[in-house]
Amino acid sequence: MKHLTDPELLILLREDDEWAFREIYERYWKILYQQALKKLATTEEVRDIIQEIFFSLWKSRHSILLRETLLQYLYTSLRYKIIDYYRLRTVRSKYYDSILQEEEHLSPEVSEELQYRQLNTLVEEEIRQMPAKMKEVFVLSRDYNLNAVQIAQKLSLSHQTVRNQISTALKRIRKRLDRSL
Structure with a gap:
């Protein structure tokens, strides 16, 4: 298939075209991966977040409306996923700290x-x-x-x-x- 623009790929994606999804993935996963590596400690965390971003893209393919380029949309998604990751990590850390404090009294x-x-x-x-x-x-x-x-x-x-x-x-x-x- 010929090289399609991002808007053309999004139209196909909305029509459940798996090829378009794979094309978007192949086009942008490395860029997102390199960006995420700057913010996260392990490649496993990076892979998980990249997978979540593309999973969310596929899930919301019918309702996605972009006010920006597809790459900007994916960068924004990455930023929010990283924020969520650190927020969850902080909550988890506080939870474990509270459990440890409780355990000291048991x-x-x-x-x-x-x-x-x-x-x-x-x-x-x-x-x-x-x-x-x-x-x-x-x-x-x-x-x-x-x-x-x-x-x-x-x-x-x-x-x-x-x-x-x-x-x-x-x-x-x-x-x-x-x-x-």
Whole structure:
């Protein structure tokens, strides 16, 4: 397809054209990525925010009205996402500080129970967000104590697929816990 202008791409985007969305993404993700790297500490944070920006663009494609260029709109979105990120981080930090202060007044057993519950909640949230097949494999493995061979037979999957799903699920959980602690 020929090189389209941003307004032309937006018209196609409003018509649910996935090619137009990919074209916008390919055109602007590196620019946004480089800008976000100046404001955020890790590339993971940058990738998450860039993904959120383009996800929001896709979600609002039918109602988006630009008073500026598409790049300016994306820069503005980036700025607000970064502000939200730091605002949330500040709130989270205050929340953890208050929990730590409360824990100082608790007995060691109660404190450990509270920590266990918090970790368990994080793990459960991550499991809920997993793709359906990964979640099913992981739950069969952990909650029903089935081994990879049993799960593979039960779900008609290869043994290696089951092992890969469990490994990926564990990596997701570790990543979630690392981010939250």
